[in-house]
Amino acid sequence: MILWKNAQIHTNQKVVSSMITDKGKIIALGDTFKDFNFDAEINLYGMHVYPAFLDTHLHLIGYGRSLYQLSVRDLNEKQQVLNFLKDNINDEKLFVENYQALGITKSDLDLISKDIPIILRHSDYHSFTVNSYVLDKVGIKHDTGILIEQSSIPVLPLWSELSKDELTKMTELAIKKLHSFGITSILTDDLAYFNSYEETLEIIQSVIRKFPMRTHLLIHEDVLDTYLKNKPKESDFLKFNSVKTFYDGTFTSETALMYETFKNSKSNGERIHSKEDWERLLKKVRSNKLNISIHTIGNRAFDEVVSSLKQYPLLSGIDRIIHASSVKLESLDNLKGMNVALDLQPQFISSDLPWAYNKFESKPILYPFKSILNNNLQMALSSDAPVEIPNPLLGIYSAVTRKSNYANESYDMNETLTLKEAFDHYTKDAAKTLGIDNLGEIKVGNIADFVVYKHDILNTPIQLLKEQQVELTIINERIVYRK
Known part of the structure; x- marks a missing residue:
């Protein structure tokens, strides 16, 4: 006691x-x-004590990898990135995270080296830019080496070729960093991206015994059969949530499925699955009494996903729509009464605006958080780390200010959340979307997960919020992080 x-x-x-x-x-x-x-x-x-934070959509090992290896997150010019690559060239490989699609091609990379693999992972984590060595290695002929969405898949095994020891270190690093941000519970998508489902699961199980993290795992559709053959035992710190799949692509690659037309490609995006494959997947998920979590960026994708979920309703639990970056306001009515949670990433506002608007011939509605809240829909705020830094205070700041990282202006201020609304959707309201009713609030009977700050973050001037640092993070009344 x-x-x-x-x-x-x-x-x-x-x-x-x-x-x-x-x-x-x-x-x-x-x-x-x-x-x-x-x-x-x-x-x-x-000091001030608050309930600990949840992050309901991230990639735990992927985030650890972004901390472990080279990153160009803060480089916004082509020549800066090329200079960075030249400064870090070696005799084995040059793999770099968080590249912002600045027009580098295989020709640029070949001038640095044709003798080792060079891979730039785009910041949306759906695309790669590679040199000729990589194209030859994976058997692809490509004019630019800029591989978007499905065309990037052959590169994934090479990119993900890491030892178990490396993956373990990355997982440990990620959890330690999450602790430093006051996060004690996560919903993570990792099981299909590294050496094997079994090894990845073993690593996560091992690491969270040493570094506690309430870990809810998404079951990627590619490893669903493996999961169904031998369902692992759950615990207070490890649970399996739902089947993860993708309905469309991203704004960056102009593959988000939209009603509006992309200026450059003159397209409306794309569906990842054929109609037949999509229906087959939904039937399989429901026949195994599982829930589904669907990557859904575009507004047309949102409408089609909601329609599909109505056609194949869940039996229990909560389905999830991940991102919901563009939604027509009239479409929100269609979600009412459905047990579907929206996983929203407020830092996308700061990262995507205003350039995302400029991709379209007519302006879509992007990130309508207040409208979603006013429609009383279930929602949780998260980071999609490593796409964004999983510090909840950065997300709260973006939700409250809607300020661009680039233009230093705020956009669509009618869709801002209050600081308390944003805070609640990283805590108690996020917990509810995971079906947990004794987490995310400090009250008698609840789990003793909390975070300590020197100052009152709920009454800190918003311009100072991002500067606040966690002093202590507590899980199950155990201090797991001390500044």
Whole structure:
């Protein structure tokens, strides 16, 4: 039994100074306690305590990889990236994360080297730019080496060729970093991207025993049969959530399925599955009494996905639409009454605007968070790390300000969330979308996962919010991170 004292503990009703936890649960909240025998007393010296954060859509090992190897996330000019590559050339391979599609081609990369594989992973994580060595290695003939969506798939095995030891280190690194952001629960998509389903699962199981993280796993459609043959045992820290699939592509590659037309390609995007394959997948998911989580970027994709989910309704639990980046406002009515949660990434606002608008011949509605909230739809905020940095305060800032990283302007301010609304959708409302009712709030009976800041983040001026740093992260009343 632990007494957490001399704090400012933010419950939904009021702020109290003390909290008692025992066996991983909150058992009392107040200002003074008598007749308790504590195993430990932790003085928080007036710091602020909040429920810990959840991130309901990310790629755990992929995020660890982005921390582990070279990244050009902050380089916004072609020549900057080429100079970086020249400075980091070696005799084995040059694999780089977070490239922003600045017009580099295989010809540019061949000037750096034709003798080793050079791969640039695009920041949307749906495309690669590669040199001739890689094209020859995977047996592709391509004029530019810019491989988008389905054409990039042959490169994935080469990109993902990592040892078990490397993958373990990446997973550990990712969880430690998530702890430093106050995150204690995640919904992650990892099982189909590395050496094997079995090895990836074994790595995650092993690492979360050492570095606790409440881990909910998406079952990618490519490994669904393997999962069904031998369903692993679940625990308090490891659960299987739903089947992950893709309905369309991305704005960057002009493959998001839209009603509006892309200026350059003169297309409306694309569907990843044929109609027959899509129906076959939905029938398979439902026949195995599973839920589904669907990557859905475009507004036409959104309407078609909602229609499909109505045609093949779930039996229990919650389906998920991941991203919902563009939605026609009238389409939100179609989702009412359905047990479907929307996984939204507020940092996409800062990363995508205004350039995403400029991709279309007519302006679509993008990231209508307030409209989704006003329609009383289930939603959770997340990062899609490594696409974005999984610091919830960065996401809250973007949801509140809708400010572009590029133009330093805010867009569509009628769709802003309040700071408290954004906070709730990283905590208690996010937990509800995972079917968890005793997480995401500080109240008696709830799981003792919480985060400590020096300042009151709910009343910090918004321009200072991104600067706030976690002092402590607690999971099951155990301190897992200390600044």
